[in-house]
Amino acid sequence: MTTSVSRMVERDGKVELMLGDDVRDSACFNHDIAPTAAGERTWSKWNIAALWVGLSICVPTYTLGGVLTAYFGLGVGEALVTILLANAILLVPLTLNAFPGTRYGIPFPVLLRSSFGIRGSNVPCLIRALVGCGWFGIQTLFGGLAIHLLLSTVVPPWQALGGWGQVVGFFVFGAMNLWVVIRGAESIKWLETLSAPLLLLVAVGLMVWALPHVSLGELMAQPPSRPEGASVTTYFLSGLTAMVGFWATLSLNIPDFSRFARSQKDQIVGQVIGLPLTMFFFAALGVVMTAASATLVGETVSDPVTLIGHIDSPVWVSIAMVLIVIATISTNTAGNIVSPTNDFQNIAPKLINRTGGVLLTGLVGTLLMGYDLLQKAGVITSEVTLESLYSNWLLGYSSLLGPIAGIMAVDYFLIKRQRLDLISLYRDGGRYPAINIAGFIAFGIPVTLTLVSLTTGLWQWFYDYGWFTGSALGALVYYVAGRALDRTPDVGYGAPPADRASLG
16 A cells, blocks of 8 residues: 655664655656665675675776785785775774664665755765776676686687687676676675685695795895885885775765665674775785796786786686676675665656666776777777776875765765665655755865876875875864755754664
8 A cells, every 4th residue: 555655763773764755756766776675785794795705706906906006006915904904994984884874775876866956966976986887897807817717718710700709708707796786785785695605626726726826925025116215104004095995985885785785783793894904915826826827827917817827728718707797796795886776766766767877887997998899909009008097097086085975975874874865865855955056065175276286296105195184174174064055953853853773
């Protein structure tokens, strides 16, 4: 039986929306970005941990050590410490911004309606969506290469296609990823849960295979590429900022996943278990494998897909490529498709559903990688490498994403005091304005300073440490502006009071 007026039901710190016609008919609502029902909140701490294992074990993580040593002037030991510390730091915004997702069952774009406004939320959403689409394209390039090498091993004539084979692999692999997300959150949950132990087992096996062929003492003793005698501090902080930027996107849209968690404890413990050590271990594996590659295959290779392709055993190459495809799908679906899919829906929920959002993500990601695809097809030539592309992208984009992370945490914990009006988040003309000026002031100031620093060279430190400076300044400005400009009484948030009833 349809009810005309929506209401909230709360139990054990979790709120569920009893849907009525007032919300169901709203232009701001569709069922794919609706709050999760009680029966959908099934992710345990092990599911959350598996999510992070699946996200972390991927080709870009494998190359992080090389990025830090080649582009940020750090030694091998310094690079690995930087990666571990960055991911420990990331647990703070990840767990904080996951809280409202777990309590209210809402995805990232809906949560942003509280701090940026019902319509204003589209601005930070599209910023997040763009970087997600870009990473989707990059990961799909790696996955497409794996498919090309797999087919070249199983069907030798395929190898003659060369770069065109990689282009075909790109589209095949991309379609596989999009299909998983179209099937919904349960498909992602089981993909991550089943693949996580397999991926960890493979990573350990690769480490055991490589260790006899490298001297860890000599590897750790390699001099850094920075100028001799230069202080490590500046290089370390720049590298730390870039490594935080690696998951700066997920620190924003973690509600897209925490909305399925069984409890706050599950989302916190799962993230602590799954993220820092997995990132550290797989980045360390990349350093060791790259160092051992000269002995293993006769040349130094920093890309695991290419390295495995050098192995003179069709059976092992085939098995390894299948595992790389699984690893890259587990990263790509959760890390790079889910958020843009929800973000695109937020623009026009009645016109764009989950399937439409997924297809838009695939289209934009493909267009962003068009230049690389033309290179592989031999249409154009270029010296630009993906490593240099995403090392610069990480640093620059983290400057934009930092303020949003700070604003979200301050809005929920200090301004709204963990009380949201769930019904008004899905309606125009409710408690939340179309555009929240405080959010845009807090976002605009650090972004402006970043652009000034980047274009003039003034306050270069503000850009170099963009995520930290941006998130801190954004949080501070939003607290001041939010307190000054917010006209809704504090006690009003969450009204009408949620019924203290069972969530089932």
